[in-house]
Amino acid sequence: MKNEKMTLSADEHVPFHFDRSWMETMQLRIDRNGPWDDWTLFQLAYEAEQAKLIRSFDELQCLTHLTNVEPLPHQLSTARKVLHEMRGRAILADEVGLGKTIEAGLVIKEYMIRGLVKRALILVPASLVLQWVRELNHKFGIPAVAQKKEYHWHSGVVVASMDTAKRDPHRSILLDQEYDMLVIDEAHKLKNRKTTNYQFVTQLRKKYCLLLTATPVQNDMNELYNLITLLKPGQLGAQGDFSTNYVTDKRVPKNETVLQSELSKVMIRNRRGEGNVHFTKRIVKNVPLTLSSDEKALYDGVTQFIREQYQSNVADVGSMFSLITLQREVCSSRDAVFLTLVNLSKKLAENSPVRERIWELVDLIKRIKSNTKAETAMQLIQGMNEKVILFTEYRATQEYLLQYFRDRGLVAVPYRGGMNRGKKDWMMDLFRGRAQVMIATEAGGEGINLQFCHHMINFDLPWNPMRVEQRIGRVHRLGQMHDVKIYNLSTKGTIEEHILNLLHEKINMFEMVIGSLDMILERFEEQDSLERSLSRILLEADNEEEVRKQVDSLGQSLNEIRAQLHNEVDITASSKQQREVQSFLQRFGTEAEA
Amino acid sequence: MDTEQITRFVMRYLESTACHIIEKTPAYVTVKLSEQADRVLTNRPYYWGFVDRTGAEAETMRFTFVFDPARMPPEASRGPVSYVTAPVTESVPLPPAVGEAVGTGDSIMQRYFGVAPAFTGGGGGVGRIPKDNVTFGSQRLEQIMQAALQGGRYLSLFEESSTAYTGRGQRRSLAYEPYLLLNVKLEFACDLKREELHSFGVSLVSGTIHPHFMELVKDRQLTPKLPANVHTMTWRFTLEQAVQLVEQRIRQLAADYDMSWAIEASERLDEEWERLAAYYEPLIKQEEEAMKSDTASTDAADFAAEEQPLAVELPPPRASLDSMLQQLDPLHEQQSDHSATAQEPLAPQTRSAREQFEIRCNEIRWQFEPRITLSVINTALLHLPSGLNG
Structure with missing residues (x-):
């Protein structure tokens, strides 16, 4: 009985489409008796199709296609869930460092193999464009291009910055297209529905859609609602329903169980559990030195x-x-x-x-005849006798150190932002192969991954803690087998000492769980950037003592924010609401397994 | 496809396109590409355009295809370790290719530029042979597969007449029956997809359809030329008719399939549609009401005017939607995005609720609607001795 109904349904309701475009050519060749193709190639073409055949709806195909990446179990289960339960529309909200990009890559790859995605648009912050392109190409063999020229928009898989995409003339080009897949990284920037970003994304036409963010809600439950509305309007009811059903006081969730279960239909959040995804330790050593x-x-x-x-x-x-x-x-x-x-x-x-x-x-x-810092660095490097990456902020210092090390028979290679891709790759190869030291002026942007190296020297410290974190992130990441040793060179009685004191003693950033730093900074920098605050202190203070005091108080406020985030300290009424939202998020999702 | 299968696949491609094999190990093969292979594999349209226009002698590339990256010999060190540190003490061992490339006297590039600067597709300098992995899923393997597809679409072949008939006493001409071989891919798609490969052989004399025809013919001795003492039988079906027969067969085939996937997909589509309708219909209604009533008197318009003076100049539908959206947001304004409002008059940032609803409906149809597609991989006219045992 049931079977009958199905047959009926198939015949009557599922449209057939037969490709007949080839017939004209075939008829022509029959009429003219040629030209005819090659029999071996004919067979190869058939065998290729056999090999690539998608035999089942469900089975993940992309694993056999990937040789440059070994997805972790939580990444695979996320990909499966997105494909089979969420049907290609999902918020990937893993905590920082668990590999959202890998998960997105798996999903895109799977759809591409199945021929369901041919055109994909990937919108990311400008600084991440090249990193995305490289990861998709290298790890997934997806021929992604970074949008630079207008014609790039017509490539199959395009990675572009949101800021570019939403501006004309790009905007109107994109709105005229249909995308099989739309991916938006750092999607929490879409939490406000009145922004141009939000309006722009609403108008894009897409079949599948992935929104990536580590912080799907920060202050307010409506942020979550807005994100989900982009993905699946009405999933949580109309705005009014949402507020009535799930939110008390705009910020505090209610009916949590129902909300959690509704959310789990569109959002996946893997959390870093204890003893699960394994990160090695960071061991920080400050090397104080006295200037001549x-x-x-x-x-x-x-x-x-x-x-x-x-x-x-x-x-x-x-x-x-x-x-x-x-x-x-x-x-x-x-x-x-x-x-x-x-x-x-x-x-x-x-x-x-x-x-x-x-x-x-x-x-x-x-x-000045001697360089105390360079000497100290030299001793350190000789002492550890292993690969080490040394970071400096300044090109001139980089040149100097290269010269200095060379004069002393130490093999070092440079790495800087201005190098073209080929040269960067070459330097990386040299470092992996024969050079003991790499001297780098840049850490972020294009994703240099140095898991084979676990010593790092901060020759000088950037004033922006995120840059410090980016540096560390080059070596301390998934795949690093050793504990990472970080050496900070700091000269006594200078501003450097204060900065290091601030970052290390006060907020302990070097050993912080990955991801918490951005949260602290985001909160702190609602007023002013840390870098600017430091500059101001430095310029306005009359003497060393004053600098010390001011930096101390800066550290104090950072520490308070940190404490708030860890729910350890008395909190004010408004941050209590924030905490509710955050802890709601904490209860959502599953812990990633190693 | 495992490494061995891929190796066999790639080797057959290289051999059938007459590439010259320089070195072959289990881990990789290095070849000098034939012109045919070079044109489709090396992505040098300008170079080939130049060759075609000037009639210059073509210099094809060397290429290394790596089957098993793990078993590749470590790369010979090249260049100084650091341009800063290492004195270039050891001479860089020149791969044999360099000597040859320089030696091949009068390649056009060499005449113009002295030394031919590596026909290697860039990267690595003189004489370096580009290499690429051909593991399953790699772009290079996919490219070779596509090349095979392009180079092997339409065929006409005859079976070699067997020795029994070529004997001296045998004078009678042998009748060959023409078959249309159709290799097709059937795709069952909704938001996911399943595929089947079929190979049909339709007799153009009897109209009989043989399934798995490729299996049946692939090991036979086939030749593009009509063998001696053979004649082909007259077609009683046209190409068009033969194709119709196959399509009919496929419809029958599909009728017996488990179609639960399509039913489930249709149900999902319905659910999604209901969800969208529930969300958009109140919005559309609200929007239309706002349009009908005098905008100035509605709360919405007040709100809009207060929010942004520019809104007064906007045509009513958009203004009302804006204001509606604002009303929807219980937080009203925390941070107003000035760029959003400033650009509004120039480029409309929002579509009406009805338009949005339509876009979203099209999206879910696109996403979920079940469909069955038949595409043709390649096709051949095969002439086989009549009376085939299918």
Whole structure:
């Protein structure tokens, strides 16, 4: 009985489509008796189709196609769930570091193998475009291109930045297309439905859709509702229903069990459980060093110079920037300071008294005969006798160190943002192969993965903790087999000491769980960026003592935020609501298995 | 496909396109491509365009196809370890290819540029042979598969007449029956997909359909030329008619299949549609009401005017939707996105609720609607001795 109904249904309701486009050519060749193709190729074509045949609806095909990536169990189960239960529309909300990109890659690959996705649009923050392209190409063999020229929009798989895509003329091009797959990374930027981002994404036409974010809700349950509305309008009812059914007081979820179960139909969140996905430890060692008297004289001279300059022309933003740079460079190497000083003096009028001050400083530089930091780094590297990556902020320092190490018979290769892809790859090969040291000025952006190396030296520290985290993330990531040893070089009695103190002692960022740093910073930087706060302190303080105090209080407020996030400290009423939202998220999802 | 199967596949491709094999190991093969293979595999349209227009002698590329990356010999070190540190003490061992490339006297590039700068598709410098993995799922293997597909679509073949008939006494001409071989892929698709491969052989004399025809013929001795003492029988079916027979057969075939996948997909489609309707219908209604009533007097318009003075200049439907969206959001305004409102008059940022509803409905139809597609992989006219035992 049931069978009959099915047959009927198939015949009557499922449309057949027969491809007859080939017939004309065949008829023509029959009429003219040729030209005819090759019999071996004919057989090969048939065998190729046999090999690629999708024999079942359910079985994951992509695994046999992938040789450059070994997905973890939670990533595979996520991919299966997206394909079979969520039908290709899902929010992937894993905690940071669990491989959302891999999960998205698996889903895209599977659909592509099945011929269900040919055109895909992947919108990501600008800084991640190339990383996505590389991962898709290398790990998944998906021929993705980064959108640079207008014609790129017509490629099969395009990765572009959201900011580009939503602007005309790109916007109208994209709105005229139909995408088999739309992927949006960092999708929490779509939480507000009034933004251009949100409006733009609503209007895109797509078959399947993946939204990736580690923080699907931050402050407010409506953020979640908005995200889901992008994916499947009405999944949680109309906006009114949602508020009535699931939210008390706009921020605090109610009817949680029902909500959780509704959510689980569209969202997957793998959490880092205890003893599950295994990250090795981070071992931090601070290496304090004392400047020689020459070096100390330069440091003091520069600091003095900066305060004078700041007080004499407060308004000039451009020169303020150079001043701050100077202050940071003086902690790195004399070469770095020298370059900036020379550039600064070039910009001044011939008869400016400041020029003279600058030349005094240059004289101080000339007097320096040794480089305490470079010596210390050298000793460290020789002592560990293993691969090590050394990070510096400054190109001049990089050049200096390359020279310095070379003179002492240590094999080192450079790595910097300005190199083209081929050169970067080459440097990476050399480092993997024969060089003991890599000296890098850049860590983020294009995803250098150095799991084979587990020593890292921060020759100087960026003032932006995310950059520090990015550096560490190069070596400390899934796949790293050893504990990662991080050495921070810091010169006593300088701003560097304060910064390190702030990052290490106060907020303990080096050993922090991956992902919590962005949350702390995001909260902190609602007012002002940490980098700017530090600059201000430095310029406005009158003496060392004041700097110390100010940096301390900065650390204090960071610490409070951290404590809030860990629910350890008394919290105010408004952050209580936030906590409710966060802890709701904590209860959602499954722990990833190793 | 395992490594062995892939190796066999690629080797057969290379041999059938007359590539010159330079080195073959279980892990890889290095070849000098034939022109045919070079044109489809190396992605050098400009180079081949140049050759075609000038009639210059073509220099094809060398290429290494890697079957088993894990068993590749470690790469010979090339270049200095660091351009900064290492003094170039050891001379870089030149792969034999370099010598040859330079030696091949008068290739056109060499005449113009001195040394032919590596016909290697870039990367690696003079004489480096590009290599690529041909593991299952790799783009290179896919490319070879596509090349096979392109180069093996339409065929006409005859079976070699067997020795019994070529004997001296045998004068009578042998009748060959023409068959249309159709290799087809049947795809059953909704939001997921399943496929079947079929190979039908239709006798153009009797109209009989043989299934698994490829299996039946693939090991026979086939030749493009009509053998001696053989004549072909007259067609009683046209190509068109033969194809119709196959289509009919497939419909019959599909009728017996388990169609629960399609029924489930249709049900999902219905559910999705209901969900969308429940969401959009109130919005559409609201929108239409707002349009009908005088916009200035509605709360919505007040709201819109308050929100953004620009909204006054907007045509009513959009203004009302904007305001509706704002009303929907119980938080009203926390942060207003100024770029959004500023651009609005130039480029409409929103579609009406009805338009959105239509877009979403099309999307779910596209996503879930069950369909069966038959595509033709390749097709051949085969002439076989009459009386085939199918």
